[in-house]
Amino acid sequence: VAARKDLTTVRVEEIAEEAGYSPGSLYTYFASKEELLGAAFRSVSDQLLVLLGEPPSAGSFDAALRTLLRRLYGIAAEHRGLFLMLMAGGPRVMAAAPGERLETDMAQCRAQFLGALDRWMKEGLARGALSPARTSEHHLLAFMGIAQTFLVHWLFEGKTTALTDETDVVVDAFMDGARRREGLTGATGVRDGEEEGPA
Numbered sequence: 001v002a003a004r005k006d007l008t009t010v011r012v013e014e015i016a017e018e019a020g021y022s023p024g025s026l027y028t029y030f031a032s033k034e035e036l037l038g039a040a041f042r043s044v045s046d047q048l049l050v051l052l053g054e055p056p057s058a059g060s061f062d063a064a065l066r067t068l069l070r071r072l073y074g075i076a077a078e079h080r081g082l083f084l085m086l087m088a089g090g091p092r093v094m095a096a097a098p099g100e101r102l103e104t105d106m107a108q109c110r111a112q113f114l115g116a117l118d119r120w121m122k123e124g125l126a127r128g129a130l131s132p133a134r135t136s137e138h139h140l141l142a143f144m145g146i147a148q149t150f151l152v153h154w155l156f157e158g159k160t161t162a163l164t165d166e167t168d169v170v171v172d173a174f175m176d177g178a179r180r181r182e183g184l185t186g187a188t189g190v191r192d193g194e195e196e197g198p199a
Contacts, residue, residue, distance in 0.1 A: 038105065041086070044079050045109040048072065052116035061129035062175055068120070069147060070167045076151060077163040084155045114140065124178075131180045143174045 051071055056064035076083050086106075121136035121143070130139050150166045153159070 040079075040082055041109075042105060044075065044082060045105070045113075047075050049109070049112055049116065051075070052113060052120070056120060056123050061124045061127050062171065065120070065124070065143075065175075066167055066171045069171060070164050072147075073151070073163045073167060080155065083151070087152065087155060114144075117144070128180055129175075130178050134178070139178050142178060146170050146173050 051068070057067070118136050118140050121130065121139040124130040124139065125132060125136055134142075147170050150170050151163070154163045154166065
């Protein structure tokens with residue numbers, strides 16, 4: 001409900017009706033709609049962080065990354081309304097949720113999410129699957145950029161196809177640019193025996 005309407009105007013009765021509960025039942029557990037939003041966010045962020053905390057499976061890093069993204073996209077699809085609301089109305093959501101807890105929770109979740117994904121990229125480098133010409137942070141930002149672009153497009157264009165169907169396209173696009181290439185060396189990506197051109 002809050003994804004379709006401004007959080008400042010949506011009523012607890014509307015949320016309760018769509019969820020199949022009475023308003024009194026919701027108030028038993030949550031003092032306000034803002035507290036309910038915070039609880040929903042923390043529940044989803046916990047799922048994401050548990051998933052990211054699992055180390056890549058043995059074998060192909062490429063295959064492990066596909067499995068990870070498919071599961072991450074599965075969580076986003078299951079909670080489409082929450083993701084849509086947070087991505088579409090971040091500042092408005094913050095303004096409508098008094099206090100700093102939700103904002104702090106979101107900042108902490110983002111930091112933990114990026115830290116966990118960075119460990120995945122370090123593992124990709126250690127396995128020789130990713131180019132050492134770029135740092136784990138570079139690979140992280142490239143992967144996040146592609147994955148988030150597809151997520152945003154799916155959310156806002158109202159796609160009816162499964163988000164998880166985009167997994168292979170995203171990972172292929174990332175790995176095409178990030179995969180280790182024979183002959184590349186150093187932080188510049190210059191091939192062995194070549195000189196770096198003028199800036």
